Amino acid sequence: MVAAGASTLFSQSSNVVALPFVHTAAINPSNTTVGFADSDLYGMSRADIDRTLDEMQAMGVNNVRVLIPWAGIELVDDFYYWNTIDYVVDAADARGMGILGVVNSTPAWATEPGAPAVAGPPASPEEYAEFVGAVADRYEGRIGAYEVWNEPNAYTFWYPAPDPEAYTELLQAAYPAIKAADPDAVVIGGVVGWVTDYGDLAISPARYVDAMYDAGAQGYFDALSYHPYHYTLPFSQGGRYPAISPQDQLELMRDAMVANGDEDKLIWASEYGQPTSQGGELKQAAYLQDFLTTWSSYEYTGPSFVYTTRDRNTGSTDPQDTFGVLRTDWSAKPAAEVIRLWTATHPQTAPDPVTLTATTADVADADDESLSVAPMTATEVPESTVATTTSTPSTATTTVQDAVVEAVEDAVEAAPELAPMAEAVSAATDTTDETDTAASENTVEPTDTPESTDTTESTETQDESDSTDSTDSSDSNDVTGSTSGSTGSSGSTGSSSTGSSGSTSSSSTGSSDSDSSDSAA
Template sequence: MTARRRRAHLAVRAIVASSMLVAVGVAASPPVGVTTRSITAAPRLVADEVSTAPTSLGLAFPADVYWDPRAATVATFDLAAAARLKTVRLPIFWGLVQPVDAGTYDWATVDRLVDDASSRGLGILASIGSTPVWAAAPGASGPYAKPADPAVFGRFAAAVAQRYRGKIGAYEIWNEPNGTAFYNPAPDAVSYTGLLKAGYRAIKDVEPTATVVGGALGAVVDSATTANPVEFLRQMYAAGAAGSFDAFSFHPYQYEVTFSAGWSIPNAPGQQLTAMRQLMIANGDSEKKIWATEFGVPTTTISESRQNEMIGDFTRKWKELPYAGPIFFFTDRDRATGNGVVEDNFGLLRTDRYAKDAMWTVAADAYLGVPTTDEYTRFQEQRPDPSWGQLLSPVVPVGRSGTMARFYQNVGLFGTRAGFIRSPAPVATRLAGLGVFPLTAFANGYQDIAGGGRVYYSSATGTHIVGGGVAAVWTPAYGLAVTDEVPQPDGEVRATFEHGYITWTVAAGGVATRTS
């Protein structure tokens, strides 16, 4: 840790200590060696601005913020402002503001939260969601029931925008509509797109400069209660979502491995992010950013130290994405530290407001700037050719070899001991999924790979991998592989090529047979 970062950590510790004491009504002084000046917040944004930079760090609040004592929420807003976090994501629950009918509003709690946050110079992303009973669709139930009429939702969104002009700079339409937990009775991309279109028009009519964020999709897989965000976005575009959002949002939660290490795992957040980005490019939205409006790691099955490592990895890798927007960490404080319940242990602070390791890292990154990784600097020296297409990934590890890679639309770039080697995108994706990397340049439809194998590829034949024994007897006369190695009943393996096949056994080695 540099001397500058050590000083920042001391300053942040003073800030957190103050927030702990303010929350219980006790004045706090900075510790010895940390001056008041050193913990003074940087110049703030204009109240209704929300920074769209990937290095803009903020806090995402859960529903609890509606019922927490004001002293607790004020202490967190003070902490966020003093630690130079730029933004907060606040829920605005339609079901709580209009619980009775379309003509009756209760703004008291929202007014308090918005005023307390904006008066501290914090940009606000308002996440509008939940449905009053009177506005729910038939058959839908609970606080997150599907609304019956998008136009009614749009009128509420307009009322929110009108009331908080000059205080709220960005509006997110709903939260995780690709899961039944937040969209009852089932995820419905077409219905959600109706809400998005109505909300976008309504907000823009009132506040044309406001940013409207669509999506807020969870990083889930298809199940009885959830819908993969990639397919959900595909259906949104088919339903006419284009033109009805200024930015898209995603919740790339991943608890087992770091964001970067999980990039090549099928259906992991990195893979989903890549696929959604490609959909946005294909639908003319390449200039729009993807915001991480929730990200966090619960300290239930992992240590606070590991939480810190995973959050630090996410922040640094998110910064490397040219299409990334701001990050909102979920959340400020545990509901009940150590109770074993995942949802209760996402906080950067423990329940008693004692800071976890990740709080120091997030605040130091906000205070000094998110560090640039060494591997990013190395890869930046490689000038991309326009034929590579747009950049899709940060620099991420491939397997456990120490090799790093970066993925574009048409090419994967691997940083190996022999230098930088490119593979066609389908090859690069396949290799990364297996945790291996290329050893030779891709030429004439193939390249050799780590572990002694070879990968063959063309758009007509697909991507196929064979072992070294098969590759050793192959000649161009056999054409490209049209299958991987397939185990046979007698213990041999066989790979089929365009003009023949090659078998391999321990006893005989590779045997090639031409068929055409």
């Protein structure tokens, strides 16, 4: 394990190649495709935006979910401030990354009377549709998919109470507006967080999707999305009560889709993560491996997005601060290696590929042995986005994947409930041994990685009351689940035992830019 304060596993000095696979907005719909959900990008300095995207690609990740906050861009009716989101989209697009945009956060002028800005739903679906249509027009061909709102099934993002009928009206207005501006864009509905039914405050994902269909949602989305967070239950483990298990809720969502003739549509996991303040770094790595393995075993699932890239504050006890697979100082947690191994054994390909052979970083836990990665594929690889030095395969018997397996075994010893994951982790890493045959002989000049200019942290204030679901699967099924970490700004519910996650986004206040400040600030 890399010690806190050490240089990141994926810094220039670590023999890393960034992997921009294709210069296109399209996101490969395969269920082995992995991205990062990083709502904090909107609140970062430009230097940190660039470094964050580079760190993603150093892990083999080539897709990113970004926050597009209505309240931060159209703070005043018909006045648009695009500078910040322009930079985020331009930076990802220049690296050939696929972009998923989540459009939420209501400006004060567009909310229902008495509802709070940001968390309150739009008073007029048509006003929201006008905005999201303007976004799709501006970024046509560069943003490949859009999510209509974020976790509307809990009061934290649809205040004061979730309303699937009203959400369906929003979807019915937004879908044609996006398609008119960009017919090739994928429009994703639902965007439901894992919560349990809790009075008027939260509606479970499957029941919410059922209600959407009853309200006429069919035909107004190309896919559904889901955030299957749970701090105390690995994704592969069904619960005693289906309402408690994120996996069971996925299957019930699918049942609703099939019953309504949407069996050909996929369910994306646009957020999944585990905070290290809730059990440690080894638990985070084990849960993530378990999730990726289990999610990809379903024939009806699509891409998944890991929340998130980097901690806000590694030393914090607040779960919202510790979802990153990188620590605040940019050093890598074990979960970063899980992602790198996943992308190495599940190439993140796109149409019309050409071959690119990639080397990988030496890992501190493996005593400087490196893992050779099988040839990846790529098209349009801009020289400016590829940073590497030449790496030679190690002949040592101890490998990176051994280190990951050992870490998971240690976690199982400390927490026996993780035992079902050990076999999946071992199987996943064993496949990597077979690919340990090729390392790149290509040497590409490294690009400069700007030092983090610790400017604006995400400006949101998280009022996160949750740590975990008040239950393990055996406990009462009438409490709200601990969903996200996705933080306010991106908008994840984070609904917890109180159903509260925190406000959506600071973005409504705008982000800080190293070059210019948001007029919305």
